[in-house]
Amino acid sequence: MNLKSQQQQVDPLEHRLKSEAIGGSPAFSMSLHQRIMRDIKSAPATMAAPRRPVFWRPLGLAAVAACLAVALLLGRLWMEPSNQGALESKNDPIDVSLVPSFDAVLNTTKPIQQQLKEARFGYVDQDARRLTQFVMNQLDVFPSNDNKDRGM
Amino acid sequence: MEDAPPTLKLKLSDEQLAGMALAGCLDSFEELVRRYQVPLMRFLLRRGASQPDAEDLVQDTFLKAYQSLRQYNPAWKFKTWIFTIGYRLAVSHYRRNIVPPTQDDPEEVADVREGSLPRLERDESKRQLWDLARTVLTEEQFTAIWLYYAESLPAAQVARVMNRSWVWVKTNLHRARRKLRDSLEERTSTNLQTSRGVL
Numbered sequence: 001m002n003l004k005s006q007q008q009q010v011d012p013l014e015h016r017l018k019s020e021a022i023g024g025s026p027a028f029s030m031s032l033h034q035r036i037m038r039d040i041k042s043a044p045a046t047m048a049a050p051r052r053p054v055f056w057r058p059l060g061l062a063a064v065a066a067c068l069a070v071a072l073l074l075g076r077l078w079m080e081p082s083n084q085g086a087l088e089s090k091n092d093p094i095d096v097s098l099v100p101s102f103d104a105v106l107n108t109t110k111p112i113q114q115q116l117k118e119a120r121f122g123y124v125d126q127d128a129r130r131l132t133q134f135v136m137n138q139l140d141v142f143p144s145n146d147n148k149d150r151g152m
Numbered sequence: 153m154e155d156a157p158p159t160l161k162l163k164l165s166d167e168q169l170a171g172m173a174l175a176g177c178l179d180s181f182e183e184l185v186r187r188y189q190v191p192l193m194r195f196l197l198r199r200g201a202s203q204p205d206a207e208d209l210v211q212d213t214f215l216k217a218y219q220s221l222r223q224y225n226p227a228w229k230f231k232t233w234i235f236t237i238g239y240r241l242a243v244s245h246y247r248r249n250i251v252p253p254t255q256d257d258p259e260e261v262a263d264v265r266e267g268s269l270p271r272l273e274r275d276e277s278k279r280q281l282w283d284l285a286r287t288v289l290t291e292e293q294f295t296a297i298w299l300y301y302a303e304s305l306p307a308a309q310v311a312r313v314m315n316r317s318w319v320w321v322k323t324n325l326h327r328a329r330r331k332l333r334d335s336l337e338e339r340t341s342t343n344l345q346t347s348r349g350v351l
Contacts, residue, residue, distance in 0.1 A: 026193045036214045
């Protein structure tokens with residue numbers, strides 16, 4: 001016995017719903033039919049004209065296709081990693097004459113060496129003050145007495 | 153467009169007739185009206201519309217379908233499309249008029265008016281389950297179950313008619329069946345108790 005026939009046997013409710021739906025059907029009414037057709041014939045002829053081919057539809061489709069193509073192209077250009085410049089520079093010979101000598105670099109930085117050293121610690125005192133303030137603010141958040149919260 | 157002979161029209165599918173109607177063949181549309189007048193009336197009456205309301209709604213449905221035939225996509229069943237229009241017109245009609253659908257069976261009213269009591273008695277036994285369904289189910293559940301079982305629309309098409317998801321339809325069909333089963337069992341046990349009490 002296949003599944004379908006099993007289901008038909010198992011569910012008599014569905015069978016009843018189908019069979020009883022037809023019972024008590026209204027009869028075909030000729031007067032209503034004539035009324036409907038009279039109504040349709042006297043209706044404004046919005047439908048009467050057969051469907052004409054719409055000339056702009058292919059144009060619209062073409063425009064959509066073109067937009068998609070452009071979007072795809074731009075997307076591809078955007079997503080593609082551009083390593084062309086790196087390759088070119090890799091192969092380019094380096095102009096050694098433009099690189100300053102080590103002594104020249106030393107001579108340039110020597111006068112400001114002290115300033116550079118000081119600058120490294122320039123804001124340490126301010127930072128330390130801010131840190132202390134921050135820690136103090138955070139401590140205020142916690143209750144000083146745990147027993148208070150417990151209602152003791 | 154040149155009209156097809158009447159015998160040929162009977163053999164054509166709804167979708168083919170709709171296509172011919174779209175091309176300007178009014179007779180093809182008339183054949184569709186002939187095919188769907190009774191199913192639509194039955195659907196609307198079952199949803200609780202009165203006879204005059206149901207007739208007006210059927211008329212409006214066909215008029216709207218004719219006027220918007222250009223929007224019909226032949227890839228979809230014509231039956232689904234016409235029921236979608238009918239269902240939405242009925243919903244907006246009752247929303248506009250606020251008065252809820254009548255609880256009296258309109259067919260009974262019509263039959264009594266026409267003086268055909270024997271038919272009323274004959275049909276009574278065949279309508280019990282659907283009468284019960286209308287009492288215990290919500291309006292949307294009733295519509296879903298009607299379209300699925302009485303009109304044999306697949307769940308996907310029911311979802312399209314009701315502007316709901318396929319999952320919603322499947323869930324509500326299941327709930328509606330369960331509700332109906334429970335009510336039937338309850339009714340049966342009550343009847344048994346009553347008969348034992350009489351004996």
